[in-house]
Amino acid sequence: MLRLILPVAGILLLSPGIAAGGVSFVDAFDVPDGAGYVGSETCLDCHDDVGEFYANSPHSPDRGLAIPGTGIAGCEACHGPGSLHVEEDGDGFIIGPEILAGQGQGVKVAMCTQCHTDKGLEWTGGPHAGTNISCANCHTDQVHFAGGVTPVSEFRNKGEFCLQCHTAQVTDFRLPFRHRVLEGQIDCQDCHDPHASFDQTAWNGMNSVCLECHVEMEGPFVYEHEGVAAEDCVTCHRPHGSNHDKLLITESNSMCLQCHFEQGFNAGDNWTMGSQAHGGLLNGEARCYDCHTEVHGSNTDPNFKDQ
Amino acid sequence: MKMKRTMTVTVLGLALLAFALPALAEETVDLPAQAERIWAPTGDVIGLDDHGAATFQAKDPHGNEAKGAEDWQLVQKYSGQGLFGMFTTNDSGANYWLRAYGDNAGTGGLVGKVDMGGNIPGRFKWSIDYRDFDYFYDRTSEMRAPEFAAPPPPPELDGLPSLNWRRASIRADYRLSDQFSLVGGFNRKCRYGDKGSLLRGFGNTGSSVPGTKLFDTTTNEFWGGIGFASGSFGSDLNVSYRGTDGTRSLEGRHYYKDDQTRFGAKLGLSYVLSDKFKLVGHGATSKLENTGWDHTGISTYDLNGETTTNTGQLALLARLGKSANLAASAKFQNLETDARTNLAADIRQATDRKRDSQDYRIGINYHGLSKTSLRLDYKYGTSNLDQTVAEGDVPGGGQVGEYQITNQTRTQQDLNFRARYRFGSAASIKAVVAWRNQEIDQKDPVLSSPGNELTYWMGDRNLERLRWELALRMRFGRWVRFDIGHQAIDQTFERKDFGMAESTWKANRGFSNLTWTPGGGILDLYGMFSYGVEEYALTTDPEPAASMNAIAYNGSTMRFTPGANLRLGDSLTLEGHYEGVRFEDTGNDDVIKKLQADHDRLRLRAGFDITSGTKVSASYTRNEFDENRWDDYIHHLYALSVSGTF
Numbered sequence: 001m002l003r004l005i006l007p008v009a010g011i012l013l014l015s016p017g018i019a020a021g022g023v024s025f026v027d028a029f030d031v032p033d034g035a036g037y038v039g040s041e042t043c044l045d046c047h048d049d050v051g052e053f054y055a056n057s058p059h060s061p062d063r064g065l066a067i068p069g070t071g072i073a074g075c076e077a078c079h080g081p082g083s084l085h086v087e088e089d090g091d092g093f094i095i096g097p098e099i100l101a102g103q104g105q106g107v108k109v110a111m112c113t114q115c116h117t118d119k120g121l122e123w124t125g126g127p128h129a130g131t132n133i134s135c136a137n138c139h140t141d142q143v144h145f146a147g148g149v150t151p152v153s154e155f156r157n158k159g160e161f162c163l164q165c166h167t168a169q170v171t172d173f174r175l176p177f178r179h180r181v182l183e184g185q186i187d188c189q190d191c192h193d194p195h196a197s198f199d200q201t202a203w204n205g206m207n208s209v210c211l212e213c214h215v216e217m218e219g220p221f222v223y224e225h226e227g228v229a230a231e232d233c234v235t236c237h238r239p240h241g242s243n244h245d246k247l248l249i250t251e252s253n254s255m256c257l258q259c260h261f262e263q264g265f266n267a268g269d270n271w272t273m274g275s276q277a278h279g280g281l282l283n284g285e286a287r288c289y290d291c292h293t294e295v296h297g298s299n300t301d302p303n304f305k306d307q
Numbered sequence: 308m309k310m311k312r313t314m315t316v317t318v319l320g321l322a323l324l325a326f327a328l329p330a331l332a333e334e335t336v337d338l339p340a341q342a343e344r345i346w347a348p349t350g351d352v353i354g355l356d357d358h359g360a361a362t363f364q365a366k367d368p369h370g371n372e373a374k375g376a377e378d379w380q381l382v383q384k385y386s387g388q389g390l391f392g393m394f395t396t397n398d399s400g401a402n403y404w405l406r407a408y409g410d411n412a413g414t415g416g417l418v419g420k421v422d423m424g425g426n427i428p429g430r431f432k433w434s435i436d437y438r439d440f441d442y443f444y445d446r447t448s449e450m451r452a453p454e455f456a457a458p459p460p461p462p463e464l465d466g467l468p469s470l471n472w473r474r475a476s477i478r479a480d481y482r483l484s485d486q487f488s489l490v491g492g493f494n495r496k497c498r499y500g501d502k503g504s505l506l507r508g509f510g511n512t513g514s515s516v517p518g519t520k521l522f523d524t525t526t527n528e529f530w531g532g533i534g535f536a537s538g539s540f541g542s543d544l545n546v547s548y549r550g551t552d553g554t555r556s557l558e559g560r561h562y563y564k565d566d567q568t569r570f571g572a573k574l575g576l577s578y579v580l581s582d583k584f585k586l587v588g589h590g591a592t593s594k595l596e597n598t599g600w601d602h603t604g605i606s607t608y609d610l611n612g613e614t615t616t617n618t619g620q621l622a623l624l625a626r627l628g629k630s631a632n633l634a635a636s637a638k639f640q641n642l643e644t645d646a647r648t649n650l651a652a653d654i655r656q657a658t659d660r661k662r663d664s665q666d667y668r669i670g671i672n673y674h675g676l677s678k679t680s681l682r683l684d685y686k687y688g689t690s691n692l693d694q695t696v697a698e699g700d701v702p703g704g705g706q707v708g709e710y711q712i713t714n715q716t717r718t719q720q721d722l723n724f725r726a727r728y729r730f731g732s733a734a735s736i737k738a739v740v741a742w743r744n745q746e747i748d749q750k751d752p753v754l755s756s757p758g759n760e761l762t763y764w765m766g767d768r769n770l771e772r773l774r775w776e777l778a779l780r781m782r783f784g785r786w787v788r789f790d791i792g793h794q795a796i797d798q799t800f801e802r803k804d805f806g807m808a809e810s811t812w813k814a815n816r817g818f819s820n821l822t823w824t825p826g827g828g829i830l831d832l833y834g835m836f837s838y839g840v841e842e843y844a845l846t847t848d849p850e851p852a853a854s855m856n857a858i859a860y861n862g863s864t865m866r867f868t869p870g871a872n873l874r875l876g877d878s879l880t881l882e883g884h885y886e887g888v889r890f891e892d893t894g895n896d897d898v899i900k901k902l903q904a905d906h907d908r909l910r911l912r913a914g915f916d917i918t919s920g921t922k923v924s925a926s927y928t929r930n931e932f933d934e935n936r937w938d939d940y941i942h943h944l945y946a947l948s949v950s951g952t953f
Binding site for chain 2: 216
């Protein structure tokens with residue numbers, strides 16, 4: 001056991017964001033006295049199988065990249081100081097793959113964010129923080145190998161990658177009306193940031209994602225629909241997929257009536273909404289949208305009608 | 308003694324192995340095999356090698372072209388498609404990549420996407436992305452009434468609405484030093500064409516075919532930012548300009564001219580207080596203007612609207628002990644809108660609107676229990692709306708007309724709980740419960756002429772919603788996955804000023820996905836079975852008259868997709884895939900005809916390796932859609948492809 005550098009309980013204090021503050025990832029481990037850095041060339045003397053690919057990796061030692069403010073570079077930036085590992089002919093004393101695999105998310109992410117500091121700031125509080133997902137789950141092979149055409153970079157259909165875990169969305173994207181993610185026309189990343197800053201919609205609002213493409217819905221309008229302006233697009237729409245046209249959450253009239261149902265005016269077939277009798281229209285196969293076409297907001301009609 | 312020590316070490320070793328193996332296994336089971344790509348174009352290549360493919364397609368259609376085009380994005384009888392991907396590193400260590408995909412199967416023009424970029428790791432990164440696609444629309448999809456009997460199609464169904472989206476983005480990141488970085492980019496989005504609308508127009512109801520919306524708009528956005536990080540402090544400042552210009556129309560009757568601009572700036576700050584606490588702050592301001600016009604078919608109104616938004620947020624992120632994270636934040640936002648509609652020199656419509664809002668959030672993650680992660684979030688938000696709308700100018704303006712002043716206070720609470728428990732590496736269960744309470748207090752409107760309300764008045768109201776989700780994810784060995792889940796919403800909405808009118812919405816969605824991918828060697832078998840239900844019912848007190856239009860929905864979707872791959876020798880591969888989908892809606896079927904649609908697809912594909920890097924593929928696809936409304940078609944699609952890696 002002594003030949004392994006064991007993580008100490010304190011590593012769990014090491015959040016990705018805190019790592020972004022300049023704390024070394026290796027500090028999370030109980031590094032024995034006397035362990036020193038030997039440089040990647042020494043590592044590759046033995047690990048030549050990795051070196052063959054490592055030369056083209058974004059992390060290749062040839063690129064002179066180091067953990068900001070530390071001067072620690074190459075293999076040892078992630079695997080820790082290697083002098084004792086070398087002295088013991090490669091037996092223990094290194095943060096090897098098996099030890100890394102056993103770490104929690106915080107440590108795994110911290111390994112990457114000690115250099116990728118911008119992602120560290122974003123990650124904390126994001127949707128994948130607190131799960132068991134860490135950087136390497138998506139950026140497979142990009143650590144040691146050339147990172148051009150790995151699955152996460154597969155561009156025909158990036159959505160396929162995310163949907164491996166988000167299986168409920170697979171069903172949504174196969175509904176008759178959907179954003180065409182599986183068809184490769186739009187990507188998950190067009191709306192979602194997998195690294196995500198502190199709840200990206202919390203301060204911009206949920207609608208800000210939708211309005212980047214559907215700009216005309218942003219107005220400004222003289223008459224705004226409260227359901228759009230004071231609430232979210234998802235009050236009426238299901239953005240991933242729906243059985244109903246325009247990605248509505250349910251059949252169109254039913255959706256409007258959730259809020260616009262008025263008791264007391266509901267005598268027989270003569271439904272009245274506002275000051276207008278609607279019974280004849282709704283009994284006659286009319287859809288609310290047939291008249292209220294400006295439902296997202298209007299500059300000309302207070303009742304969002306086409307006039 | 309020595310034996311005892313050996314046994315102890317062995318037992319300890321096995322125990323360690325028992326703990327270590329699931330840990331290692333979890334690395335693989337978290338992300339199962341790449342999702343099935345059975346409908347990927349013939350000749351499609353994905354991998355780490357540079358690659359290219361060229362495909363020729365011939366289509367033999369029968370039936371309704373419109374629906375077929377929407378589902379398949381295929382209009383042309385003959386079409387081609389190509390795919391290319393390469394990645395290279397030069398002697399100085401810089402990486403470059405170029406990837407492209409294109410076809411002309413839609414309206415005949417070339418569509419697809421191109422992605423190119425490069426980087427000098429740690430220093431400089433750039434990318435250019437361009438996408439050009441046609442979206443096809445089926446205007447008959449929402450139509451459902453007793454008189455819509457099979458067989459289809461009615462003669463009114465003409466043309467095929469299609470909207471072309473073009474998007475381009477350029478982005479560059481440059482790290483000046485360990486402390487400073489620059490980032491900038493340009494986005495462009497263009498829409499051209501028409502899309503299906505829900506509108507059937509005044510007096511056009513029942514079986515009338517919905518109309519179309521026309522688009523010809525362009526949005527350009529420039530943005531740039533600077534980042535600074537030093538020690539415990541990090542910050543970034545971004546500014547952006549977005550402009551949208553163009554025209555739209557609704558069924559050739561109502562025309563819109565967009566001339567919208569938005570200036571925005573965002574500032575992000577973070578500071579690590581200690582090894583347990585971190586502060587994050589955001590500030591943003593934006594100004595949105597629209598100076599276009601509306602032509603309503605009778606008159607043309609000039610628009611002059613402006614919205615200014617200021618937002619600030621402060622958050623504290625904390626690590627509580629070794630197993631819990633806490634995030635707490637407070638956000639303040641102020642939004643002001645001034646908008647006028649002019650007919651020549653006359654102000655016809657105006658608004659002066661102010662909405663102030665605050666929300667406070669606290670969330671905690673806890674993963675101290677074995678195999679369990681828990682998350683609890685609570686949000687309390689309030690907003691206040693002061694709004695004056697007028698026919699003419701608002702009070703204080705030059706041409707004051709009839710006006711209505713509205714004051715509204717909204718209070719909303721959200722409580723969300725998420726829990727996930729892992730049964731070893733093979734199964735996990737997830738539960739989500741979300742509760743929302745919304746109280747809206749709307750004061751009686753102040754009217755310039757009592758009794759003459761300008762806008763629809765909702766009055767005081769209260770919404771209570773409970774949403775829950777339960778999902779079980781299981782892995783049986785390496786090859787079989789089974790996901791099953793249920794989502795439900797139970798909502799009650801009360802309108803207190805309308806005799807306590809109350810509507811109840813209950814929605815239930817169930818889904819299950821069974822995926823199997825056994826195989827290896829000569830024969831691979833795989834597939835998926837999924838079943839989803841969605842129910843919707845709006846119940847009111849008193850009940851609506853029986854003759855009212857549909858306000859119930861009961862849909863189910865069943866999907867079955869088996870497939871097999873057979874390898875014969877070193878060079879020949881045979882593949883067969885089938886996908887059957889049945890969709891039904893039986894809501895209100897005592898009044899309205901039940902909707903039923905069957906979609907069957909079959910693909911047979913053969914691939915032959917000419918050399919170690921070159922492959923020729925041929926495929927036959929049969930695509931049938933059979934619906935008891937208007938759509939019914941069969942497509943036969945033949946494809947021949949040559950692909951290679953280099």
